[in-house]
Amino acid sequence: MSQTVPLATVHKLLESCAAGHTARNTTHAIKVTYNGKEYPTLPSFNNVEIGYIRSMVRALEISKECANRVIPNLFKIPKVDKGQQK
């Protein structure tokens, strides 16, 4: 079983969560830059497996909370008990 999202949704994630990013097609992939970092291996298929997106979000240090708003449940983020907060 695979889990994919449309490439357009990946671009929406970048627009929403990675202001100032660039994304351009190379012969074999999409090269994304953000935050002074590069992710040059994003597949350019019409539908992208979620693992590639998780890898890109981690590598570029994009906010996971923001990414989850665009692609729900992309990351499991532990909830912090307010009673444990200082």
Add this chain to the structure above:
Amino acid sequence: MPNYPVMFKIREVINGEGYLAGVTLTGRGLFVKEDDDNWWLYGVRPGAIADFGTTPQEAFGKLQERYRNLLFDIAEEASTFEKFKSEVEKFYEQPNAEEEERWSEALHAIRSGQAEIKAPFDSIEKARPDNWPTGISIVPLHQVKRFTAADNVPSTLAAAA
């Protein structure tokens, strides 16, 4: 299912504009059984690459292909060997703090006995990370005057333990 830290070695020979580059990568990756039921191999060193398969071997094979295609892309845009070398090193050296942390946590879990190496990883060579120093070497093969079959390097995958 625990995460599995691995080391790998990959050698590629890449044609560029007027140059021939030998690229030998000794890297680290983290295998994760994701909720899509596939084995995902997330790059740690280098950290901006990933691929997947129904088995770890398939994922490793696909990651090698993705990495080779990246080298092809870099060669297309690098007009000299020096530019190619610089871009490949930049890709390798870009840190990925989160994947480094996840890799170290997975290794700690195995060493402390919180997790054990089970199938399908129990059939993969085990190795200590300190015996697998990571790094990347980019050699101008067009300048090399000595070639021997003994210089061939097979792709290798080892489970960190």
